[in-house]
Each structure stands twice: as structure tokens, then as C-alpha cells.
Amino acid sequence: MDYRTLGSTGIKVSELCLGTWRFGKETNGVVETDRERAHELLTAAWERGINFIDTANVYGDPNGTSEEFIGDWLQDYAREDFVLASKAYFPFDETNPNGRGLSRKHIRAQIEGTLERLGTDYLDVYYIHRWDDETPIRETLRTLTELVRDGKINYLGASSMAAWKLTKALWQSDVEGLERFEVTQPRFNPTFRDEVADYLDVCADQDLAVCPYSPLESGFLTGKYDRDGSTPDGSRGDLLAWDNHFSEQQWRVLEAVQSVAGELDATPAQVTLRWLLARNRFTCIPIIGARTVDQLDDNTRVSDVSLSDYHVEQIDRAYHGE
Ligand SMILES: NC(=O)c1ccc[n+]([C@@H]2O[C@H](COP(=O)([O-])OP(=O)(O)OC[C@H]3O[C@@H](n4cnc5c(N)ncnc54)[C@H](OP(=O)(O)O)[C@@H]3O)[C@@H](O)[C@H]2O)c1
Numbered sequence: 001m002d003y004r005t006l007g008s009t010g011i012k013v014s015e016l017c018l019g020t021w022r023f024g025k026e027t028n029g030v031v032e033t034d035r036e037r038a039h040e041l042l043t044a045a046w047e048r049g050i051n052f053i054d055t056a057n058v059y060g061d062p063n064g065t066s067e068e069f070i071g072d073w074l075q076d077y078a079r080e081d082f083v084l085a086s087k088a089y090f091p092f093d094e095t096n097p098n099g100r101g102l103s104r105k106h107i108r109a110q111i112e113g114t115l116e117r118l119g120t121d122y123l124d125v126y127y128i129h130r131w132d133d134e135t136p137i138r139e140t141l142r143t144l145t146e147l148v149r150d151g152k153i154n155y156l157g158a159s160s161m162a163a164w165k166l167t168k169a170l171w172q173s174d175v176e177g178l179e180r181f182e183v184t185q186p187r188f189n190p191t192f193r194d195e196v197a198d199y200l201d202v203c204a205d206q207d208l209a210v211c212p213y214s215p216l217e218s219g220f221l222t223g224k225y226d227r228d229g230s231t232p233d234g235s236r237g238d239l240l241a242w243d244n245h246f247s248e249q250q251w252r253v254l255e256a257v258q259s260v261a262g263e264l265d266a267t268p269a270q271v272t273l274r275w276l277l278a279r280n281r282f283t284c285i286p287i288i289g290a291r292t293v294d295q296l297d298d299n300t301r302v303s304d305v306s307l308s309d310y311h312v313e314q315i316d317r318a319y320h321g322e
Pocket of ligand 1: 018019020021022054055129159160185212213214215216217218219220222224234235236237269287288289290291294295296298299
């Protein structure tokens with residue numbers, strides 16, 4: 001496993017981050033990753049050199065289950081060996097009008113719950129999961145800055161939002177002398193690019209680390225789905241009953257990824273992850289959502305794969321329909 005400095009922060013993270021969105025998540029009556037499987041994945045990830053773990057207060061059913069699974073597991077390990085990231089924004093308590101968003105009240109309540117479930121007294125990265133149009137960003141940034149000064153958060157992160165909102169938040173931090181977002185988490189992969197192009201320009205210009213979520217487009221870029229709509233049993237597409245879920249452009253990109261994988265004797269997942277790691281305008285750390293140890297092994301073998309400029313061009317040309 002290779003390690004990279006996380007943007008303009010001082011910490012080193014494995015070049016893959018382990019995503020835990022599906023830990024404890026119940027979909028159509030099926031728990032996608034139960035406690036035992038979650039612990040197996042965390043152990044396997046750690047043994048393969050992954051030190052960066054991504055979760056959120058609302059991951060799992062009920063909310064907080066993913067953080068609980070990680071916290072249980074972490075008791076047998078040294079907290080200091082890990083870079084832990086969590087998030088707040090989405091409704092945690094549907095019955096409470098203040099049980100969501102990015103107000104001072106909600107953030108202060110949520111960080112306490114997250115720290116307790118993870119069994120730690122600080123987070124390395126705390127993301128705003130989305131932008132809250134109902135809370136001034138000044139209030140959110142002031143609250144997050146207080147939490148950094150209290151020692152509860154090391155670095156601030158921002159997930160999906162419009163590029164102008166990310167820019168506005170960075171401006172607000174600068175003019176008020178507040179902590180600024182250092183780490184970002186957009187959806188980004190070879191099939192999902194134009195939608196985040198402006199956002200990524202901000203990240204490149206401001207030296208923000210980029211941790212793409214759904215780097216394999218929820219499994220599509222492994223080549224496991226067929227154009228006829230068939231989905232392997234137990235796959236995400238099967239559980240969510242995807243039907244004609246992907247665009248022609250996505251199929252074109254997948255075919256290019258598969259062709260490059262064939263030339264390199266690699267898998268489409270490895271080629272996709274290497275394409276992300278090869279971004280050179282910013283530090284890029286994909287957040288992988290492997291559901292089994294075999295998938296994790298496939299993904300971590302990205303370290304054996306390198307892409308030539310020609311290979312990257314084949315994938316880019318397919319995206320642009322050239
Ligand atoms: N900030 C946000 O709003 C946001 C949103 C989404 C996710 N995230 C974060 O990003 C993480 C990753 O997202 P994601 O789960 O969508 O990522 P992903 O890697 O694009 O998709 C994961 C799925 O791909 C399949 N897969 C992965 N590796 C495979 C392999 N080698 N061979 C075959 N199938 C493979 C598995 O599907 P099957 O289940 O079908 O086997 C797995 O469930 C999440 O866990 C979470 O931490 C953040």
C-alpha cells in the first residue's frame with residue numbers, strides 16, 4: 001500500500017480509503033454488511049495497509065450503526081494508527097426539527113454521538129455531508145472551528161455541493177480567520193465528470209484533497225452488470241432493483257476500461273482506481289466500498305497497475321464520445 005499526504009494537511013493516508021456506508025444498512029429486508037462481515041472487512045483492510053476509514057452519523061440502520069461497528073472493532077487496535085472521518089448533515093432524528101442540518105446545535109450534538117459510537121475523543125476529518133441552505137455557512141464554520149480548537153476535530157471536510165458554495169465557504173473562512181475545508185468528498189469516477197468539473201477546479205486551485213465517493217460507480221465499473229439489465233444475485237443492483245440504470249456514455253466508458261484492463265492483465269476495478277489515482281491536479285484518495293474481502297483484494301491490487309498516457313486517453317475519449 002502506498003501512502004499520500006492528504007492535500008495541504010500534514011497527515012499521511014493510504015491511497016485507498018475504506019468506505020463503510022453499507023455497514024449495518026438494511027435494504028429490502030437484507031442487512032448488506034452485518035457486524036461480523038464489517039469487522040472482517042476492517043481487519044482485512046488494515047492488514048493490507050489501509051489506515052483511512054470513512055463513515056457518517058447516518059450510515060447503517062438505525063443511524064449510527066456503521067460508526068458503532070467501527071468503534072467496537074477499534075477497541076482491539078490503536079486509535080492513533082488510523083485516520084477516521086465522519087460526517088453530519090442528514091436527518092439523524094426525523095421527529096426533531098433540530099435533528100438535521102448544520103446548525104451549531106445539531107453539529108455539537110452529532111459530534112458527541114459520533115465520538116461516543118467510535119469510542120474516540122477526536123476525529124481526523126469531519127465533513128459536512130451536504131450544504132445546509134437554512135443555516136448561514138458562517139455559523140457552521142464558526143462551530144466547526146470551535147470544535148477544532150476544542151481538539152475534537154483535526155481537519156474540516158466538505159462533501160457534495162455546488163462549486164460556488166465550496167468557494168464561498170473557503171472565502172468565509174479566509175475573511176474571518178476560521179478553519180477552512182481541507183478535504184473534499186465528491187462523487188467522481190471515469191463516468192461521472194462533467195457534473196463535478198467546476199468543483200474539482202476549485203479543489204485543484206485551492207490544494208484541497210479529493211476523496212471520490214462511489215469510485216466504481218457503485219460497482220458498475222467492475223463490469224458486473226449487463227446491457228440487458230441483468231444483475232448478479234445479491235449485488236447492489238439486484239438489491240435496489242436497478243433497471244436500465246446506466247447511460248450509453250457509461251457503457252462506452254466501461255468498454256474502454258475493460259479493453260485497457262485486458263491489455264494490462266488487470267481488472268476493470270483496478271484500472272478505474274488507477275485512473276483516479278493518476279489525477280495530478282490534486283491529491284486523489286478514492287473511497288472504496290468493497291463488500292467482500294475478495295473485492296477488497298481486487299481493489300487493493302491497484303498498486304500493481306500503472307496506466308500509460310495512451311490508456312488514460314482511451315478512457316477519456318470514450319467519455320467524450322470520440
Ligand atoms: N459523501 C457522500 O455523499 C457519499 C455517498 C456515497 C458513498 N460515500 C462513501 O463512499 C464509499 C464508497 O461508495 P460506494 O460503495 O458507492 O463505492 P463503489 O466502490 O463505487 O461501489 C461499491 C460496490 O461496488 C462493488 N464492488 C466493489 N469492488 C468490487 C470488485 N472488486 N468486484 C466486484 N464488485 C465490486 C460492490 O457491489 P456489490 O454490493 O454489488 O457486490 C460494492 O458494494 C461509501 O462506503 C461511503 O463511505 C459517500
